[in-house]
Amino acid sequence: MKISRLIGGAIGTCTYIIINEITNECIVIDPHEDIKSISGYISENKLKPIAVLLTHGHFDHIGGVAYLKTLGAKVYMHKADVFKIDEDDQMARYLGVKIEHFDVDYLVKDADLLEICGFKIKVIETPGHTMGGVCYVLDEYIFTGDTIFRESYGRTDFEDSNFQMLKSSILKILSLEGEYTLLPGHGEETYLSFEKMYNPIMQD
Numbered sequence: 001m002k003i004s005r006l007i008g009g010a011i012g013t014c015t016y017i018i019i020n021e022i023t024n025e026c027i028v029i030d031p032h033e034d035i036k037s038i039s040g041y042i043s044e045n046k047l048k049p050i051a052v053l054l055t056h057g058h059f060d061h062i063g064g065v066a067y068l069k070t071l072g073a074k075v076y077m078h079k080a081d082v083f084k085i086d087e088d089d090q091m092a093r094y095l096g097v098k099i100e101h102f103d104v105d106y107l108v109k110d111a112d113l114l115e116i117c118g119f120k121i122k123v124i125e126t127p128g129h130t131m132g133g134v135c136y137v138l139d140e141y142i143f144t145g146d147t148i149f150r151e152s153y154g155r156t157d158f159e160d161s162n163f164q165m166l167k168s169s170i171l172k173i174l175s176l177e178g179e180y181t182l183l184p185g186h187g188e189e190t191y192l193s194f195e196k197m198y199n200p201i202m203q204d
């Protein structure tokens with residue numbers, strides 16, 4: 001297994017590509033709108049996108065989905081965020097970002113175990129930043145979207161955000177046993193043990 005991170009889009013979103021190095025099939029998590037960057041990486045490495053996993057529906061995490069669907073990838077998303085695909089997002093308009101419509105193929109929910117590209121990925125519902133926020137657990141990695149960042153956490157000043165729900169979601173992640181590398185939607189990777197000690201959500 002190989003995990004690559006592509007940072008791009010209007011606000012520096014982290015797109016992750018999980019590669020099965022035997023088959024060259026891949027899973028893309030939260031594809032930002034810099035399609036040229038994503039398509040270039042896929043072409044250069046001769047990859048076949050099988051699935052797109054979305055942690056939530058904000059514009060900066062879904063901009064490349066429609067392109068990946070043209071390559072045959074199936075889209076996985078929580079039902080509570082599906083409406084955001086066609087949402088008139090004020091920030092997206094301000095930044096000049098337009099999201100091309102796409103259909104969701106599979107709705108995910110808490111404790112789902114997805115078997116894709118030879119990998120087993122567990123879904124953890126983490127509402128708060130959005131109502132349909134989820135994290136994906138693959139081996140010792142957790143793809144956290146905008147739920148939790150290094151020494152920070154997602155915004156809760158949106159219309160469908162809720163601070164107390166986000167705090168509960170983060171505490172659910174931090175209560176996991178063992179060590180995990182956390183791969184967030186923005187910024188650098190971090191570690192479960194580090195966030196248990198230093199994430200400000202513990203004091204806020």
